[in-house]
Amino acid sequence: MFAIIVGTHGKFSEELIKTCEMICGATKNVKTVTLIPGEGPDDIVGKYKDAIAHMDTDGRVLFLNDLFGGSPYNAACRLVIENEQYGIVTGVNLPMLIEMVSVQMTDEETDIKGLMEKAIKAGQAGIQTFHASAIAEEAEDDL
Amino acid sequence: MNIVLARIDDRLIHGQVATVWSKSTGCQRIIVCDDEVAADSIRSTLLKQVAPPGIKSHVVDVDKAVRVYNNPKYAEDKCMLLFTNPTSVLRLVNAGVPITSINIGGMSFKEGKHQITGAVSVNDEDIAAFKSLNEKGIELEIRKVDSDKKVMLMDVLK
Numbered sequence: 001m002f003a004i005i006v007g008t009h010g011k012f013s014e015e016l017i018k019t020c021e022m023i024c025g026a027t028k029n030v031k032t033v034t035l036i037p038g039e040g041p042d043d044i045v046g047k048y049k050d051a052i053a054h055m056d057t058d059g060r061v062l063f064l065n066d067l068f069g070g071s072p073y074n075a076a077c078r079l080v081i082e083n084e085q086y087g088i089v090t091g092v093n094l095p096m097l098i099e100m101v102s103v104q105m106t107d108e109e110t111d112i113k114g115l116m117e118k119a120i121k122a123g124q125a126g127i128q129t130f131h132a133s134a135i136a137e138e139a140e141d142d143l
Numbered sequence: 144m145n146i147v148l149a150r151i152d153d154r155l156i157h158g159q160v161a162t163v164w165s166k167s168t169g170c171q172r173i174i175v176c177d178d179e180v181a182a183d184s185i186r187s188t189l190l191k192q193v194a195p196p197g198i199k200s201h202v203v204d205v206d207k208a209v210r211v212y213n214n215p216k217y218a219e220d221k222c223m224l225l226f227t228n229p230t231s232v233l234r235l236v237n238a239g240v241p242i243t244s245i246n247i248g249g250m251s252f253k254e255g256k257h258q259i260t261g262a263v264s265v266n267d268e269d270i271a272a273f274k275s276l277n278e279k280g281i282e283l284e285i286r287k288v289d290s291d292k293k294v295m296l297m298d299v300l301k
Contacts, residue, residue, distance in 0.1 A: 023158040025288045098162050105290075125196060135188055143174070143201050143211045 002060035002107075002115060004100055005051050006092060007033040007044070007072035013092075019095045027101050029056050035072050044075035052079075059085045060112050062100065064092035064119065087112040089119040095126025144212050146223045146240075149223060152228040152248035155180070156193050156200060159248065160225070165195045167289040170223040173200040176208035178229050205231050209238040229272035236279065244282035247296055252269050259299045260285055273300060 005029075006013040012034035020025055020111030031051040035044055051060060063080065065073040068090040081085040089096070103115065110118070145167040152160065155175055165173065173194060180186050180202055187202035194200035203211060208224070211217060212235075224242075225253075226232050228250070236242055251266040259265055263285055265273070273296060277283060283296035 023288075024163050025290045074152060095162075102163070130192065134192070142219070143203060143207070143214075 001029050001056055001058060001104060002062055003052065003055040003057035004030040004062050004064065004104060005033055005048060005055075005076075006030065006064045006097065007035075008066040008092070009035050009049065009070060009072060009075055012066055016092065016094065016097060019094060020101060023094075024098055024101055029104060030078050030101060031055060033072065040120075041078075044072055045078055048076060048079055058108075060115065061086045062112065062115050062119065063088040064097065064100070065090045066092055083111060085112050087099075087116045087124070089116050091123060093123050093126055096120075096123035096138075098122070144214075144217045145219070146224055146242060147221045148223045148246060149226070149232065149242045149244070150223065150246040150248050151226045151229060151250060153230065153251050154249055155225050155227065156190055160223075161193065161195045163288045164223065165198055168221070168223055170221045171198060172222045173198055173222055173225060174211065174222055175202040175225045176205055176209065177202070177225075177231055178204040180227065181207070184273075205234045206240065208235055209240060212240045220224070229238055229276060231271050231273045233275055236281070242281060244284065245276065247283060247285045259296075260294065262287060263296070263299075265300070270279075270300065273297070 011034055013034055017030060017032055019028060033044065033047045033051055052125040063086065065076060065088055067073060073088060073090055076088050077126060080088055096119050100119050103118055147170050148164060156173060175190055181204040190202050191200050232242065232245055247263055248266050249262045252258055256264040256266045273283060277297050284293040285296055286293055
């Protein structure tokens with residue numbers, strides 16, 4: 001099973017996992033890494049290494065970070081550059097996390113790049129709009 | 144129609160259904176079977192637009208649900224049926240729709256109901272309907288999501 005690490009500024013990652021579990025039940029192989037004000041890049045790298053050491057991983061580690069270019073992302077890059085089975089996707093949101101948690105339960109095949117692709121698709125598909133004007137346009141599809 | 148899941152959940156289409164159940168059942172259609180919701184055009188319009196990608200959602204009253212079930216046009220379709228209460232399920236079963244197991248996901252607390260598990264509250268009418276369904280040999284299992292352990296409703300309905 002691949003490992004998921006959600007690395008964010010502050011406790012966003014911890015709360016995001018709790019919210020995700022409200023919807024899909026307990027997660028198994030997901031850890032959070034938080035950046036607390038005052039911590040530096042080395043602290044975060046250490047936390048990532050520690051998380052990986054305590055996870056059940058077949059080698060593949062997917063980092064989901066909140067912000068491209070932010071410290072949690074920059075620290076993850078330092079690990080990812082040295083391991084081809086690691087990958088990062090930024091802009092983590094709830095639809096992305098839910099999708100990857102469910103992929104995690106079933107998928108044994110996809111390589112890390114394929115997993116990254118799935119995460120991006122789910123994150124993007126979760127962004128939708130709704131406005132009253134949409135109703136009139138919608139073609140009725142009745143049974 | 145191939146009924147891949149019959150679920151009672153008065154939130155109808157929401158997070159657990161849209162993400163977890165729609166995937167684990169592989170359904171092509173989600174059909175809300177409820178007289179009250181079908182008569183409420185705003186609710187049914189909103190339900191129709193929250194179908195997960197690739198899945199069609201529909202809102203029909205119970206009588207129409209029976210007709211849809213019997214329509215050969217949908218014979219091959221994998222459908223998830225959603226209900227707000229067991230009385231609607233019983234009506235469907237009594238009209239000859241073969242349901243062997245019912246998943247109870249959520250029935251919210253209201254005045255006059257009593258809570259039997261964290262997510263399930265029932266009133267006298269619900270209890271009577273559940274008892275009839277149970278007597279027909281239909282499994283009544285409480286689970287919020289697929290990976291939860293089944294809790295048998297009749298065991299907690301005491």
